[in-house]
Amino acid sequence: MTTVHDVARRAGVSIATVSRVFGRPDAVAEATRHRVLAAAGELGYAPNTSARALVRGRTGYLGLLVHDLANPFYATIAKAAQLEARHRGLALFCADYGDRPDEELTLAKEMARHVDGLLLYPSQPADDALRAATAGLGPAVLIDSPVEGVPHVVMSTAEGVDQAVAHLAALGHRGLVYLDAAPTSMFTSIDRRRNIETSCARTGIELTVLGPFSPGFESGVRAADLVIGEGSTAVVAFSDQMALGVVRRLTERGVRVGADVSVVGVDDIWIAAQVTPALTTVRMPCAEAGAAATRLLADAVDHPGGTPASRVVLPTELIVRSSTGPVPHGGTR
Amino acid sequence: MTTVHDVARRAGVSIATVSRVFGRPDAVAEATRHRVLAAAGELGYAPNTSARALVRGRTGYLGLLVHDLANPFYATIAKAAQLEARHRGLALFCADYGDRPDEELTLAKEMARHVDGLLLYPSQPADDALRAATAGLGPAVLIDSPVEGVPHVVMSTAEGVDQAVAHLAALGHRGLVYLDAAPTSMFTSIDRRRNIETSCARTGIELTVLGPFSPGFESGVRAADLVIGEGSTAVVAFSDQMALGVVRRLTERGVRVGADVSVVGVDDIWIAAQVTPALTTVRMPCAEAGAAATRLLADAVDHPGGTPASRVVLPTELIVRSSTGPVPHGGTR
């Protein structure tokens, strides 16, 4: 491994000068800088990151902790966060707590030791415990977990869900079934349920909430029969996966999706656009969330005494496709 | 920040003892160890990672570089790698080069500065350039890129594809169309194409290769019409996404998938099991690959003079579902 000393010797300067060339290049004369750079190039020198981190008190690393890295929802957040971090000269650790949400805090603590700041997508509801927990870990920004006093970015389904309800109302639907998902204490669940409640109330649509179900395809399949039982003409599911399950079962039972019953999902996963009928859905801006959170965190790391707790709310949007259509003639619920 | 000095003072020992308690605990007397641990606990002390890395010459970090972190295929590898790394007390950096494969090497170099070893899923074909490139970066293990002299793990479709061809042959199919994907120089492309060629040759199935297409749903849609044009009774697609596209278009055109035409995919993405008809496919062991590669790398890092270039070949397996069926009566191609 080549060090500042090697480069210094080769370039005929002191180690301080070498260091400066890589730290604040304009603090050294142009001729010297070139000599040092040349020497460094020949030797293949690059500053040792550990040593630099030690003296600077900054690692240049950020950590991201989510529920499941293999899930496209979180993976998209991770990808965007990673990209944004790189643009700022930072690197990103990724980890997920998977099926052991109790390990979340342990993992966060462990991660905090290695990084300048943490990006957290908490599994638990936003509350005081979380605030307290993040307190000792250095800068942290929360995703989809609006905790007062901690910077966070949330993807609000307010707009998207409102558009969905308006869309259904315009199509003549008088009532709809919402398929809720567990755990109901998570922000995503609360947010979607609350928004659909207010939207329905405002629009005068009769709302029936079913569930909570576990959020997956199978639950949608199961829920579909309940929907038929309810005699409803419209369904809004917690997620696209659930919606896809609903569509599948409805079709199986001879119900024409988009004609007899309208189905709306949330997330806009890629397959939603490809199935027949293509799924009407509320798009979640995962990439934007990942990038925004990283930006917030990087700023918090750079200015320890900056704005105490910024908050970014990312809007959502309804994507209308073919799984929704005018209410059938005979049956208004 | 609390340091060894704080703990040492509080516990009434020297900093060396504190360090030893966290480094090799059995080298210090039990009573002393307890005292130090207590003091450390009260002070909330944990060894500074940068300082430790500096003196040890090891960061305890691994890096993973893939094409696209948001793609479930790579995301699954990343998740497994991350988990395996954690089990070994290591942490994992994740990055992707996305649509700029030319940046791959730059990124790898940059990453190499921060980590003890690299996990690479190269975008380029396995060749000398790659071997040379990885040479200076410290330990590296390649995924799906069998380069002689560099440790690697590959997911071989040999078994899975062979099973698929045998499966189709048993169903009475006399010929099949393979839908190839670009870039054809990548190991995954080469491997799948070569394996299907040998399997068909061995089984006496007539093979028609179409493509290369870009590997996506849309390509499958496009390819479906070509397949109908060929009059073939069976299709094997490069990926599930393509296969799903084929299924979609075939269905649209009134061709009954699993009856008139059999379709086989590769990957076994989650939706493959959920669509109707459920997709027969070759499962790729992404998680196993990620874990195995991490294991190899961790070993290489631990024993710099160990086995020079280990090689792990992970087998694949055909999952039979409903998109394949007996050849239709009238038409044997």
Add this chain to the structure above:
DNA sequence: CACGCAGCTGTAAGCGTTTACAGTAAACGG
């Protein structure tokens, strides 16, 4: 009883950087 040895602990020398401070030389104004 002297000696060796094992078990434990402390001292101090780094690991490769950054950076405050001091020093030098040239340039400049009076």
Add this chain to the structure above:
DNA sequence: CCGTTTACTGTAAACGCTTACAGCTGCGTG
């Protein structure tokens, strides 16, 4: 021509940790 500034560079002290080495104690052994 001298004092002062400016521009640059070097010296040396950290940063927090690990670890070779030495020292000390108490034990068993010849």
